[in-house]
Amino acid sequence: MGSGAHRRATVAVKESLRELRNQLSLLNHQVSAHLALKDVDLDCLELIGRHGPLSPSALARRAGLHPATMTGILDRLQKGGWVVRERDPEAADRRSVAVRAVRGRNAELFRLYAGMNTAMDELCAGYTEEELELIAGFLHRATSAGNTATGDLATG
Template sequence: MATEPPQTPEAGELLGREFITAVVIFHESVGRLLGLTAVERKCLDILARRGPMAAKAICEHTGLTSGAVTGLVERLRAAGFVDRQTDPDDRRRIVVSLLPNPKLDEIRARVFGPLGADMAALTAGYSQEQLLTIADFLRRTTDVLVANTARVGAM
C-alpha cells in the first residue's frame, strides 16, 4: 500500500501534524487506563527505559519546570508508580525510581503487545533501505522536537 509523498510543504506539514496528534491522543488514552495524564505516563516510560534518574534529568527530558516535575513525581508516588529518594552522594538531589506495579505491567502487555505486533506487520512491508530512512527521519524529528521543547520552555 504505497502512498504518494506530500506534494507541497503544506501537505507535508499537515501529515506531520496528523501523525503527532495521533501519537498524543494514543498516549492520552493509555494514560487514562492508568488514571494518568499522557505526560505522567511518558515520565514512567522514560524511567522504564533509562532507569532511576534525578528530578533535574526528568526536567531535561520532558521540558517541564522543576516545580512541575516535583508535582508530577508526587502524583506518581502517591499513586504507587514511583519512589523518590535523596541521593546519598548529594543530599540536595532527589532520585526517582520506577516501582514494580502489576497494574502497569498488565496495561503495558494489553496495549503494547498488540501495538508491537501491528508495528512489526507494518514495517515488514518496507525494505532495509526504507527502514534506515525511516529511522533517520525519526531520529532527526526527535532531535527537532527536543530542541523546540527546550526553546518553548524558555519562553
C-alpha cells in the first residue's frame, strides 16, 4: 500500500475512533440518566468495579479528578447505594478507607448495557479468532496511547 493510501486509511481509523468515542459517550449518558447519576459518577463507578476496592485518592488519580471532586462523587454513589466506604484493614493508617462497588447493583447496569452487549456479540461473531485478537490488540494499544497522552497533558 502506497504512503497516500496508508495515510488515508490511518485518517479513516482515527475518524472512526472519534465517532465511536462520541457514540459510547452518548450511550453512557443515557445509562447514567436512567440511573439518575452524573456521567462522571458512572465513569468512577466503572473504575471502582474494574479496579476496586480503591482508596478515594487512588480513584481520583485514575479518574484524573481532584480529591475534593471525588468526595462529592463518592457521596452521591454511596447515597444511591452503588458503593460502600470501608475501613481498609490492610492499610498502615487505620483511618484509611477503601471504596468498593455494591455487587447486587450490577444487574441494573448490565440490563442497561444489554442492547450494546448483544450487538457487540453479534458483530464479533462475524470475525475469526485471529481477527478479534488483532482488533483487541489495536484497541489496547490505542487505549495505552490515550493514557500516555492524558498523562502528558496532566503533567505538562
